[in-house]
Amino acid sequence: MARILICDDSAFMRMMLKKVLVENGHEVVAEAGDGKQAVQMYRLHKPEVTTMDITMPNLNGIEAVKIIHNENPLARVIMVTALGQKAIISDALTVGASAFIVKPFDPEQVVAAINKVLAT
Secondary structure (H helix, E strand, O other): OOEEEEOOOHHHHHHHHHHHHHOOOEEEEEEEOOHHHHHHHOOOOOOOEEEEEEEOOOHHHHHHHHHHHHHHHOOOOOEEEEOOOHHHHHHHHHOOOOEEOOOOOOOOHHHHHHHHHHOO
């Protein structure tokens, strides 16, 4: 399956995402608790898919995705957010996000988003 980087400032959310991903045969190669660390972990591990929270310290998810996508235009990033605002979704898509997962997430929603971006 896929090698995945999980980026979220909530340790609980990282744990929940990891549980769903591992139970569905994916490998979580690293985790990041802020946007700056997310960019570093992306560069180090070169995951096939990255899940990225929008609201994080040091560098928000939109800024992190912009950096990642500028370095690798083919990067597959799934935004994970409790924010349902259309402007934020539009901003994330503009900088390179591939899909969205809304918190609180349903495990099936996570699997569907991963499968969708892997198919592209």
